[in-house]
Amino acid sequence: MAQPTRGRTRLAPELRRAQIIESAIPVxxxxxxxxxxxxxxAVAAGVSRALVYNYFGDRSGLVGAVCxxxxxxxxxxxxxxxxxxxxxxxxxxxxxxxxxxxxxxxxKPWSMISSATSSKHxxxxxxxxxxxxxxxxxxxxQPEVRVLAAAFSGMLQSAVLExxxxxxxxxxxxxxxxxxxxxxxxxxxxxxxxxxxxRRAVPVRRS
Numbered sequence: 085m086a087q088p089t090r091g092r093t094r095l096a097p098e099l100r101r102a103q104i105i106e107s108a109i110p111v112x113x114x115x116x117x118x119x120x121x122x123x124x125x126a127v128a129a130g131v132s133r134a135l136v137y138n139y140f141g142d143r144s145g146l147v148g149a150v151c152x153x154x155x156x157x158x159x160x161x162x163x164x165x166x167x168x169x170x171x172x173x174x175x176x177x178x179x180x181x182x183x184x185x186x187x188x189x190x191x192k193p194w195s196m197i198s199s200a201t202s203s204k205h206x207x208x209x210x211x212x213x214x215x216x217x218x219x220x221x222x223x224x225x226q227p228e229v230r231v232l233a234a235a236f237s238g239m240l241q242s243a244v245l246e247x248x249x250x251x252x253x254x255x256x257x258x259x260x261x262x263x264x265x266x267x268x269x270x271x272x273x274x275x276x277x278x279x280x281x282x283r284r285a286v287p288v289r290r291s
Contacts, residue, residue, distance in 0.1 A: 154196040
C-alpha cells in the first residue's frame with residue numbers, strides 16, 4: 085500500500101532534489117543502505133516514492149548523492165580554517181577543531197562519513213574516492229599526498245569514535261590540542277605549506 089505523503093509545495097527541481105537528499109541523511113545514517121527502502125526516504129521527504137526514483141534512478145544513485153552531500157557539509161564546515169592570514173600551524177589546529185565540532189554537532193552526516201571507509205556499497209566507495217581525490221589535489225596531487233590525506237582522515241575518524249566511547253570525555257579544547265600537536269608534527273615535515281598548501285611537492289627523503 086502506498087504511503088501517504090504530506091502536502092507538498094512545488095519546488096524547483098534542484099531544490100527538491102536537495103531537499104530529498106537532506107531528508108535521507110538521518111534515515112540512512114548508521115544503517116546498511118540495502119536495508120533502507122525508498123518508501124522510508126519518500127515519507128521522510130514528504131514526497132512520493134516515484135519522485136525519489138525520478139531524481140535518483142536507484143538506491144545507488146540516492147546513496148551516492150547523500151554521501152557526497154555529507155562530505156560537502158564537512159568541507160563547508162572546515163573551509164574557514166584555510167584563512168591565509170593564519171599561520172600553517174594555526175590552520176591545522178582550526179581545521180581539526182572544526183572537524184571535531186562538526187562530528188559533535190552533526191552526528192548523522194558524520195556517521196555517513198565515518199562509515200564510508202568500511203562500507204562495501206559501490207556508491208559510497210565512489211563518493212569517498214571522489215572526496216579523497218579532491219583533498220589530494222588540494223594538497224599537491226602526488227601519490228604521497230594521497231596516502232597522507234587518507235591517513236589523516238582515518239586518524240580523525242578514529243579519534244572521534246574513541247572519544248565517544250570514553251567514560252570521562254576529554255575537554256574539547258584539550259582534545260583539539262592533543263590531535264593538533266600529533267598531526268602538525270608530521271604535516272609540518274611533509275607538507276611545508278600546511279593543510280592549505282596546493283600544487284606543492286612532498287619532499288622525498290633520499291639515501
